[in-house]
Amino acid sequence: MSVNVEEKLGIDKxxxxxxxxxxxxxxxxxxxxxxxxxxxxPAGLYKIDDKYGCRFDYAGCLECGTCRVVGxxxxxxxxxxxxxxxxxxxxxx
Ligand code: SF4
Numbered sequence: 001m002s003v004n005v006e007e008k009l010g011i012d013k014x015x016x017x018x019x020x021x022x023x024x025x026x027x028x029x030x031x032x033x034x035x036x037x038x039x040x041x042p043a044g045l046y047k048i049d050d051k052y053g054c055r056f057d058y059a060g061c062l063e064c065g066t067c068r069v070v071g072x073x074x075x076x077x078x079x080x081x082x083x084x085x086x087x088x089x090x091x092x093x
Contacts, residue, residue: 005042009043009060009062011091011092012062012088012089012090012091013088013089013091014059014060014061014087014088014089015082015085015086015087015089016058016059016086017082017083017086017087020082020083020086021058021078022058022061022078022079022080022081022082022083022086022087023056023058023061023067023076023078023079023080024076024077024078025054025056025075025076025077026075026076026077028054029054029071029074029075030074030075031048031052031054033071033074033075034046034048034054034071034075035048036070036071036075037067037070037071037075040066040067040070041066041067042062042064042066043060043061043062045057045058045060045061046067061082061087061088062088063081063082063087063088065079067079
C-alpha cells in the first residue's frame, strides 16, 4: 500500500494568519542547516531554489514542531503556535 502525502495534506484545511507569521527564519541561514529542515519538514515548506537560495512560507504548516527541534537554534528566529482559530485543521478521511 502506498500513501500519497500531497493527497493526504490536501484534505486538511488551513486558516493562514496573514498579519502574524508564527514561524520566521533568520536572514541568510546556513545552507547546510537549512537543508536539514528541507528534508525534515513533512509539509515541504523549506525550499532551496536553483541558486541555493533558502525559501520558506509558513502557510501550510502542520504545527508538528519538527523544525523547532531540528533548527530552533540555527535556522529559526521565531517559532510559535498560530493564534487561536488560525492554523491547520486536520481532517481525516
Ligand atoms: S512545524 Fe512542522 S510542518 Fe510546520 S514548518 Fe515546521 S516542520 Fe514544517
